[in-house]
Amino acid sequence: MSRVLYLAHRIPYPPNKGDKIRSYNTIRHLAQNHEVDLICLADDRRDLKHRKELSALCRKVAVLPLNTFKAKVNGVCSFLKGATISERYFYRRRFQRIFNAWTRETPYDAVICFSSPMAQYLLEDDFIATKGGSMRLVMDFCDVDSEKWVQYAAKHGPLPGMVFRREGMRLLDYERRINRLFDHSIFVSEKEAALFKGRCRDARNISVVPNGVDCDYFHDGASFRASAPRDPTLMFAGAMDYYANVEGVSWFCRAVLPAVSRTLPGTVFNIVGSNPNASVRALAEKDGVNVTGFVEDIRPWYREADLCVIPLRIARGVQNKVLEAMAMGKAVVATPQAVEGIGARDGEHVVVADTAERFAASVSSLMASPEARTTLGRAARLYVEREYTWAGNIRKIRTMVS
Template identity: 25%
Template sequence: MKILVLYPYVPWPLDRGTFQRTFHLLKRIATRHEVDFVAFSEPDGSEESKKEVFEEFCQSVELLPFQHPEWQKLFPNRLFNPLPTNVQYWQQSKIASFIDQKIEQEVYDLVHLCDLVLMPYIFKHRDNVPFVVDRSRVDLQFQLMEHQNLRFSTRQKLLRYESYAKLWFYERKLAKHTLQEIVCGPDDKSFIHKYIDRVAPVLVVANGVDLEYFHPDAVDEQRDPDPTIMFCGAMDYSPNVDALKWFFGEVYAKLIKRVSSLKILIVGRSPIPEIQAYDSLQGVTVTGRVPDVRPYYRRAWLQIVPLRIGGGTRLKIVESLAIGTPVISTTIGAQGLDLKHGRQILLADDASAFVEETVRAIEDEALRMNLESEGMSVANERFGWKAIGDRLAEHYENLI
């Protein structure tokens, strides 16, 4: 099959969760099919050198310099524009012309889009070539969960209500016309079928992990002698910021009182000032961007995932399982992974339970060893990118 793959970014280096998903799925699809890859790149041309990474497995690679338009003001443009604001933010006429020409000149069996923000570029061609959309999250679900957990001014709420209405209609349009929506977990699928379109063609393709890279023996690092927990992720991403705000507001003081020698590592790029401030607390280290996250996984006794805003699945969890670091998570944080509490993961949804499960795991070495063993086993059985990507590539063959 000949497939056109369109991404709104260049997923390299693999320093964020969405990049890992989109890169590995692209690589496996290109192994089974002939792929022309088109991605938006920084307008200064700084990412042009990344082409060779993708040329190793794609038939052709085009990196298109892209500049976001300004966010539209409510009057006069935004209010009367049927596109949701987050979709309009990804539109550029030059890129639309390039894609039009590409589809008119080539014969594709399928177009694979990354997230619904790219649908306007291909929608006009839907009668000539079918398209599928891989979704790192369901946008409407994500925004509604943000609304539930974050604080917004009255003006912000009004703007968001306007966005929700447009986004719901747009989600309906996607569900009606796409050959397949690909989501990260069953919670995403249930949301689409309950709130958007009960017969939408939705396929769950869970996030995975590079089992060789995140192997316990891939780095020479030992567990810290003192009890150590970590949180890993982009530290300017609102669900992660909210998770840590809840953890330090509701859990931290009770936890440090129970385990006074506890060390907490906050590992990830671009920490905002609110995150950086946690570095002054007892036992807390905010690392910022690190060249390799694996040594921190190996140092930590546990990884905490106190997320309250869901959508998609958490790569930090499958990485942690694969490398042998037990995980304590909220149910929302672990959604879509089908992990068993007490066997492959510990689940806690309120502050008291989160404290108790963390202390229990710190004090019970046998429990940690069992979680480590079971976690690595399930990661190897179900979450390797090669197997996940090959199943998707085969599914495309059956669709067409």
């Protein structure tokens, strides 16, 4: 049984947001055939209690709290010194000490880093030069993070835009360095892999491991079905302190929902997800908009929805929120950015709309036809059952660490 050390920038439990869903399921499936140790950060102290759930999967678990205020200060200081914000934001000396101690004590067969800032712990004290050759080094980039900063720059004013563009450039240099040092570099989709290869002409050992969805958990079972809604009901699910989600629902409420409501009076838009920031909470003041905050079980909200909308205009890779909605058998209307890594066909598995006008028209058209929604939802469910199982997708990572 191979021994694997897994480093994550955010505790992989509960699996209720994109990065945590991917890291949790990777660990869950690796643990079936490998001995896994985990070191991770927790930027929400409420998540510290979940160490016991991870201990059921892992031989050893270390969860370290991350003070986000101090992390931001460290990130800014790092940027002013010519490095990236991202690295020092996620750096903890105690994390480094635990990593050093565990790698001295245990002859790991492989180290997996989830998210590029975790690689910095391997760059200290010549670790790769002295010990890296005896173990396989795997970087799960997931998305091309440097490209996200470029997208952020386009959405902000001159000064923050300049900072974000510079961060993107520096982070790309850092990602290129990691790719040269690690044995395997993983991306979540062929498009993300192609983007990285285009940015780094000398990229090597690139693999694609898509996300998955737990189709046994996410299903539109009649025994769980909520009562039929009285009004036309739309839904978006996601962490509501994440900029891309906040920007997306704000745009939808401003540019799309009024047109839908004129066609379908009484339309309800449920924004379901943890930690809604002030701008998201303010959306609840609009007619028909409901902001839930954290929910224990998201499935009843999916079942109550007539239609799921994914209005992301900033997105990379494979969006778990799209896969979950499809697994629930829901008709989905999404922007091109939200589905570009999934491979679903427009009009067959989802409906893709690239402008506010087309988005509103697509929503209104589907809401007027229960048969069309049912047909689209069934095709969506069959598609994710065929293409997006965790067990099948994680098999490739197993071969990298065995």
